[in-house]
Each structure stands twice: as structure tokens, then as C-alpha cells.
Amino acid sequence: DIQMTQSPSSLSASVGDRVTITCRASQNIDTYLNWYQQKPGKAPKLLIYAASSLHSGVPSRFSGSGSGTDFTLTISSLQLEDFATYYCQQGYSSLLITFGQGTRLDIK
Amino acid sequence: QVQLQESGPGLVKPSQTLSLTCTVSGGSISDSSYYWSWLRQSAGKGLEWIGHVYTSGNSKYNSSFKSRVTISLDTSKKQFSLKLTSVTAADTAVYFCARGQDFWSQPVDYWGQGTLVTVSS
Numbered sequence: 642d643i644q645m646t647q648s649p650s651s652l653s654a655s656v657g658d659r660v661t662i663t664c665r666a667s668q669n670i671d672t673y674l675n676w677y678q679q680k681p682g683k684a685p686k687l688l689i690y691a692a693s694s695l696h697s698g699v700p701s702r703f704s705g706s707g708s709g710t711d712f713t714l715t716i717s718s719l720q721l722e723d724f725a726t727y728y729c730q731q732g733y734s735s736l737l738i739t740f741g742q743g744t745r746l747d748i749k
Numbered sequence: 750q751v752q753l754q755e756s757g758p759g760l761v762k763p764s765q766t767l768s769l770t771c772t773v774s775g776g777s778i779s780d781s782s783y784y785w786s787w788l789r790q791s792a793g794k795g796l797e798w799i800g801h802v803y804t805s806g807n808s809k810y811n812s813s814f815k816s817r818v819t820i821s822l823d824t825s826k827k828q829f830s831l832k833l834t835s836v837t838a839a840d841t842a843v844y845f846c847a848r849g850q851d852f853w854s855q856p857v858d859y860w861g862q863g864t865l866v867t868v869s870s
Contacts, residue, residue: 673854684845684860685796691854728796732855737811738798 643667643731647741653749658719662744664712664729673733676705676714679743680725688727689714724748751776753846753861761840761868767833771846771861778827779804784849785829786857787820791842801849802829836868 644667654660664674672692677685687696689705692712702717716723729741757769771785778785786801800810802820810818819832833840844866848859 675854675856677857684847684863685857686860687856687858690850690856690858696856696858730796730857732853735809735855738855740796740798742795 642737643670643734643739645729645731645739645741647727647729647744649744650742651745651747653747654719655749656719656721660716660719660746662714662727662746664707664714664741666710666712666731666733669709670731670733672708673731674705674707674712675730675732676703677728677730678723678725679728685728719746721748751848751859753848753859755844755846755861755864757864757866759865759867761836761866762870763837763868764835767831767836767840767844767866767868769831769844769846769864769866771829771831773827773829773848776848776859778822778829779824781805782851784851784855785820785822786847786849787831788845788847788857789842790845790863794842797842799831799833799844803851838868840866841868842866 646665648663674692676689679685693705704715726743726745752774754772761767781804784801784803787799802808802822817834822829843863845863846861847857849857
């Protein structure tokens with residue numbers, strides 16, 4: 642199984658801050674990596690697919706980068722609505738799609 | 750705008766079968782660009798992919814569920830369903846149905862709101 646490890650597990654930041662979340666895969670997954678945002682009581686929403694492509698309707702302050710085993714999600718200038726939990730997901734293995742454990746982003 | 754809605758019992762007894770249905774609206778369930786997926790989320794295990802079904806009817810499952818899971822598609826009703834047999838308390842979770850894109854990184858682009866299923870006698 643491909644394990645996905647996110648860091649940090651939680652993070653406090655202020656409106657306007659630049660924030661970076663990291664996701665590491667246990668093996669090379671090329672750019673088969675997606676990022677999601679989830680708010681309490683809601684379903685996850687797709688933000689980034691194929692490591693760096695912005696999903697339709699997602700604000701441009703979100704960006705993704707990386708390939709192989711190391712990936713980052715960056716929010717260039719935090720807005721109030723961005724406080725949520727973020728997950729990475731690998732789609733390299735179609736036999737077992739796996740998610741990271743999540744990064745909770747709180748208001749400082 | 751594609752919308753998905755889960756339906757089914759919120760309470761299932763141990764050893765019984767969990768059955769959920771997802772109804773799709775606002776888009777074609779027969780478009781081969783997509784697959785139809787079930788995922789779940791519990792406090793103990795985070796987000797977990799259960800499996801998905803393609804428009805061809807073929808399916809893929811998380812091996813963690815061994816032979817307990819079946820996902821099927823009914824294009825005439827614009828629905829797909831999940832059956833999970835021999836449930837235990839560990840299967841208590843919020844279950845999501847979702848649409849995935851069948852290319853490259855397999856992103857899941859539309860989700861249902863989720864339905865809580867509790868396994869308890």
C-alpha cells in the first residue's frame with residue numbers, strides 16, 4: 642500500500658498569511674496527487690488535481706507543486722473561508738486509493 | 750451541476766448488511782470519463798476509499814474490505830449502490846458517494862453530503 646503522510650497535522654495562521662502544507666508518499670507516485678479541502682460536517686472539495694492543476698472554480702490563491710514523493714499545497718494569502726482541514730490523495734495505485742491523515746488549519 | 754445524494758438506513762445491527770444508494774442528478778451517469786465511488790470517514794481512520802464502479806459495470810475495491818463489499822450501477826435509475834456485509838462497530842462512519850474522473854490522478858470532483866451509518870445492536 643502507498644502511505645501518504647501530511648505535515649504538519651495542525652497549523653495556526655492568520656488572515657493574509659502564506660501557508661504551506663506538505664504531503665509525502667511512501668513511494669514514487671509521479672504527479673498522481675490530488676488535494677481536497679473539508680469543512681466540519683461537509684464533504685471534501687477538490688482543490689488541485691495532478692499535483693498542480695487548479696480545479697474549476699477554485700481561487701487562484703491555492704496552488705500545488707511537487708512530483709515523485711514530495712508535494713506541497715500553498716495558500717498564498719489566507720482568507721477566513723480557508724480555515725478547514727486539507728487532505729492529499731494519491732491516485733497512482735488504482736487498486737488502492739489512499740488519503741493523507743489531514744492537516745487542520747485554524748485561526749491564530 | 751452534478752449532484753449526488755446518499756440514502757439508506759442510519760442504523761445497522763452487527764453482522765448484518767449495510768446497504769446504501771446514491772442518486773445522481775444534473776449529469777450523465779453513463780459517461781465513461783467518470784467512475785462512481787464510495788468512501789467513508791470515521792474518527793479513527795480518516796478518509797477511506799471503499800471502491801468504485803465504472804460505467805462498464807466493472808468495479809475495483811479496497812482489499813481491506815476483502816470480499817464484504819459490492820458496488821453496482823443502475824444507469825436506468827441514475828443510481829449506484831453499496832453493499833457491505835458482516836458489519837461490525839468498526840464500520841460505523843459517515844459514508845460518501847462521489848464521482849471520480851477516470852484519468853491520471855483519479856480526482857474525485859463531486860461528492861454527496863454524506864450519511865452517518867451507525868453499527869449497533
